[in-house]
Amino acid sequence: MSLPAALPTIPGPAGPQRLRALLERGLPLTERPWQALAEQCGMSEGEVLAWVECWQREGLIKRLGLVVRHHALGIRANAMVVWDLPDESVAEMGRRLAAEPAVTLCYRRRRQPPEWPYNLFCMIHGSRRERVLAALDEIVGRHGLQGIPRRVLFSLKAYKQCGGRYTHEEQP
């Protein structure tokens, strides 16, 4: 089997591309979910499992499992914390912040001055705003970030939260 090198998409009714489109919506909750997917994309159950195993090994799939909606669980405070770090230290600090248990996502992004000077983004989730801010205070202290300009953007409302749609397939 060839590796999924041709990720930028080959639209088609069958095969791995169709499988990816179906997987973005999640597994059917039946006893043989892979068999059900296999039937929809003209593959065998074994081929489907082999592709998924391959995508996991290659890193295209970061994790495979239950994707929960944190808000529905009561994890209501969601802060996007953005920092304006010097370019020469942003990667090192990004790795350090990513290792913080309270930080659930951490990315370096391109600045858009003058509108947007911030280059490091991290997400902190918690049940309440005060807990998120307390966790942030600890992080600032631990990493000596007191002098670094930052903004905390709490979310007010989630209008949409679902998996990515990376394939050319139409949605059913």
Place this chain on the structure above:
Amino acid sequence: MAELDALDRRLIDAFQRDLPLCPRPFAAMAERLGVSEAQVVQRLQALQRCEVLSRVGPVFDHARAGASLLAAVSVPEAERDAVAAAINRSPGVNHNYAREHRYNLWFVMTAADEVQLEARLEALEEELGRPLLRLPMVEGYHIDLGFPIPWAELEAP
């Protein structure tokens, strides 16, 4: 908040990642938890119905799965819901949040490739009649393992 019992929590704690990759994954999960396959399937269906569970399946690496971009737009608060609805209708949008900032709507646009992504962004920008703040990712530092749910904290008064 949805009422979850011990089995629901054990399912979430054990299987945010490492879903068994075999023909009957729910039977394998059931065996690990000491329950029946039917119970696992029923619980997952119930969690999905009460919207705790978005789906069971893969989380793709944005950077490798195709093209994606975090974007923001600044709109008057009174128009926020209407603009958010327009953003949600736009193909490829998978996250869309209101946040406390002058840039008050934040969303992620996804596409199969950069060309399609740019076309989608330009179409949306034109529809909204407002400039989008485009914040492409340079580097990711976090591996999404599905973070542990702080059950005790959620139960605190």
